[in-house]
Amino acid sequence: MQDNLAIFKEVEIEKPVDIIIRQIRDLISSGKLKPGDRLPSERMLSERFGLGRTHVREAIKKLEFYGILKTQPQSGTVVAGIGITALEGLISNILKIETSDFASMVETRVILGVEAARLAAQRRTPADLERISVALESFHKVALTGKAGVEEDFMFHMKIIEASANPVIKSLLMLVIPQIIEYYNKEGICTQGESMKAYDEHMQIFKAIVDQDAEAAAEIMNKHFHKILELTRSLK
Amino acid sequence: MQDNLAIFKEVEIEKPVDIIIRQIRDLISSGKLKPGDRLPSERMLSERFGLGRTHVREAIKKLEFYGILKTQPQSGTVVAGIGITALEGLISNILKIETSDFASMVETRVILGVEAARLAAQRRTPADLERISVALESFHKVALTGKAGVEEDFMFHMKIIEASANPVIKSLLMLVIPQIIEYYNKEGICTQGESMKAYDEHMQIFKAIVDQDAEAAAEIMNKHFHKILELTRSLK
DNA sequence: TATCGTAAACTGGTAGACCAATTAATAGCG
DNA sequence: CGCTATTAATTGGTCTACCAGTTTACGATA
Structure with a gap:
C-alpha cells in the first residue's frame, strides 16, 4: 500500500x-x-x-x-x-539525476573511483597516506566483527578520492555516492560476510598507492568494483 | 580594476x-x-x-x-x-564547485569524456551514429571557414556522450562543461586555426565508434584532449 | 482506567506588502 | 542644443500575515 x-x-x-x-x-x-x-x-x-x-x-x-x-x-x-x-x-x-537508472550511477561511480585511485597514486602526500591508513584500519576493525561497515568502507574510498587532489571529482562523487548507498540500504543489498575480502582488496589498493603505482591502483580498484557492477547489472 | x-x-x-x-x-x-x-x-x-x-x-x-x-x-x-x-x-x-580550480575541472571532463567515448563505441545505435554524423558535418562546415566553432564542437561531443547511454555521465558533464566553456570565453582562450586538426581527430573518433572499437575510441579521444589538458596545466 | 474523538497548537506552503538599490526619464542649467 | 542632476518608476530582496494540512494534548465516555 x-x-x-x-x-x-x-x-x-x-x-x-x-x-x-x-x-x-x-x-x-x-x-x-x-x-x-x-x-x-x-x-x-x-x-x-x-x-x-x-x-x-x-x-x-x-x-x-x-x-x-x-x-x-x-x-x-x-x-x-x-x-x-x-x-x-x-x-x-x-x-x-535521482531517477537515473541505477546501473548508470554505479557505472559512473566506478569510472570516477578508478581514475581517482590512479591520480591518488601519483599525487598522494604523506598526510594522505596517513589518512587513508587510518580509514583502512577503521574498516578493518568493523570487518573483523563480520559487519558490513558501509560507512567505514565509504570513508576509505573518500580518503583516496581526496588524495587524488581533484576537488571536482570529489564533488561529483559526492553527488552520486550517497544515492547509491541509500539505494543499497533500501533494497537491502548488503555485502555482509564479504567484508574481509573487501578489506583484503583495500589493502592491495593502499599498497599500490603507497608505491605510487598508478596502473596497479587503477586496476585493483577496477577489480574491486567489478563484482558490484556485475551485481548491479543483473538487477536491471 | x-x-x-x-x-x-x-x-x-x-x-x-x-x-x-x-x-x-x-x-x-x-x-x-x-x-x-x-x-x-x-x-x-x-x-x-x-x-x-x-x-x-x-x-x-x-x-x-x-x-x-x-x-x-x-x-x-x-x-x-x-x-x-x-x-x-x-x-x-x-x-x-564553481570555484574549483580549473585544471581539475578539465581533468574531470577528460576522464568522463574518454570513458563516454569508450561506452559509446560499445553501445551506439544506428540512430546515435546518425546524430553524431550530423554534428560532425556541422562542425566541419564551420571549421572550413576557419572559425573556432565552440558550439558545434560541443555538440559533437555531446552526441557521443549521449550515445554512451549513461545519463549520469551526461548529467555530470552538463554540470562541468558549461563552466569550462565559459572560462575559455572569458579568458579568450580560443583554438582558432586549430579547427581543421580538431575535425580530423573528430573523424577518427567517429570512425572508431562506427567500428565499435572501444579501445581506439578511448585512446583517440584521450589524445584529442591531451593538448587542451597540457595547455590548462600550464595556465595554473 | 483505558480509549477514542475533538479541538487547539504547530507545521510547512503561499501570497502580498514593504525595503533599498538600481535604472530610466525628465527637468533644469550651461 | 547638449549635458548633468534630480526624481520617479522598476528591480530583486526581505519580512509578515495568513492558509491548509498534521500532530499533539486533553477531556469525555465506556
Whole structure:
C-alpha cells in the first residue's frame, strides 16, 4: 500500500516551480531569450504564469544554480547560459539525476573511483597516506566483527578520492555516492560476510598507492568494483 | 580594476543563507542531529538565528536538494543524510564547485569524456551514429571557414556522450562543461586555426565508434584532449 | 482506567506588502 | 542644443500575515 501511494505521488501533477522552469527553458531554447538578454521581472512572470512570485523566485534560484541564469540584485535576471542548443533537455536531465537508472550511477561511480585511485597514486602526500591508513584500519576493525561497515568502507574510498587532489571529482562523487548507498540500504543489498575480502582488496589498493603505482591502483580498484557492477547489472 | 572588485565581492561577508547552512551542517556533523531526527521548525530556526524565515527556507531547500534533508509538507523537516561523518565538508565542497580550480575541472571532463567515448563505441545505435554524423558535418562546415566553432564542437561531443547511454555521465558533464566553456570565453582562450586538426581527430573518433572499437575510441579521444589538458596545466 | 474523538497548537506552503538599490526619464542649467 | 542632476518608476530582496494540512494534548465516555 505504501508503495502504491508512493507511486501515485511520483506521478503527481507538475509542481508550480517545475512548470515555471519548463516555461523559461522553452523561452530560452526556442530562441526568444538569448544569452545576455534580461528576463522579464519576477512580478511580470508571476502574473504571466498566474503563480505567486515565491514560485518564480524559487525557479530562478534553481536555474541560477545550474548556471543558466544570473540574477543581479536590484537590477534584473539575465540569461547567462552557453550555446542555446545545448539547453535542450539540460534542465530536466540534471533535475532528474535521482531517477537515473541505477546501473548508470554505479557505472559512473566506478569510472570516477578508478581514475581517482590512479591520480591518488601519483599525487598522494604523506598526510594522505596517513589518512587513508587510518580509514583502512577503521574498516578493518568493523570487518573483523563480520559487519558490513558501509560507512567505514565509504570513508576509505573518500580518503583516496581526496588524495587524488581533484576537488571536482570529489564533488561529483559526492553527488552520486550517497544515492547509491541509500539505494543499497533500501533494497537491502548488503555485502555482509564479504567484508574481509573487501578489506583484503583495500589493502592491495593502499599498497599500490603507497608505491605510487598508478596502473596497479587503477586496476585493483577496477577489480574491486567489478563484482558490484556485475551485481548491479543483473538487477536491471 | 574589475578584477579587484570581483575579489572583494568574493571575500564578502558570509550570506545569511550560508550562515544557516553552516549552522545546520554543524548541528548534524556534531551529532546533535542524527538521520531521521526532525529539524526544529522553520520559525524556531529563524528566531534562533535572528534571520528571516525566508532565509531559513532557502537554506533548507538547498540542503534538501543535496539529499541532506527531506521536508515533509505540513509536518516537518527531517535529516535524511547518509553516514554523518561524510557530511564534514560535503556541503561547502559541492557548493563551491564553481570555484574549483580549473585544471581539475578539465581533468574531470577528460576522464568522463574518454570513458563516454569508450561506452559509446560499445553501445551506439544506428540512430546515435546518425546524430553524431550530423554534428560532425556541422562542425566541419564551420571549421572550413576557419572559425573556432565552440558550439558545434560541443555538440559533437555531446552526441557521443549521449550515445554512451549513461545519463549520469551526461548529467555530470552538463554540470562541468558549461563552466569550462565559459572560462575559455572569458579568458579568450580560443583554438582558432586549430579547427581543421580538431575535425580530423573528430573523424577518427567517429570512425572508431562506427567500428565499435572501444579501445581506439578511448585512446583517440584521450589524445584529442591531451593538448587542451597540457595547455590548462600550464595556465595554473 | 483505558480509549477514542475533538479541538487547539504547530507545521510547512503561499501570497502580498514593504525595503533599498538600481535604472530610466525628465527637468533644469550651461 | 547638449549635458548633468534630480526624481520617479522598476528591480530583486526581505519580512509578515495568513492558509491548509498534521500532530499533539486533553477531556469525555465506556
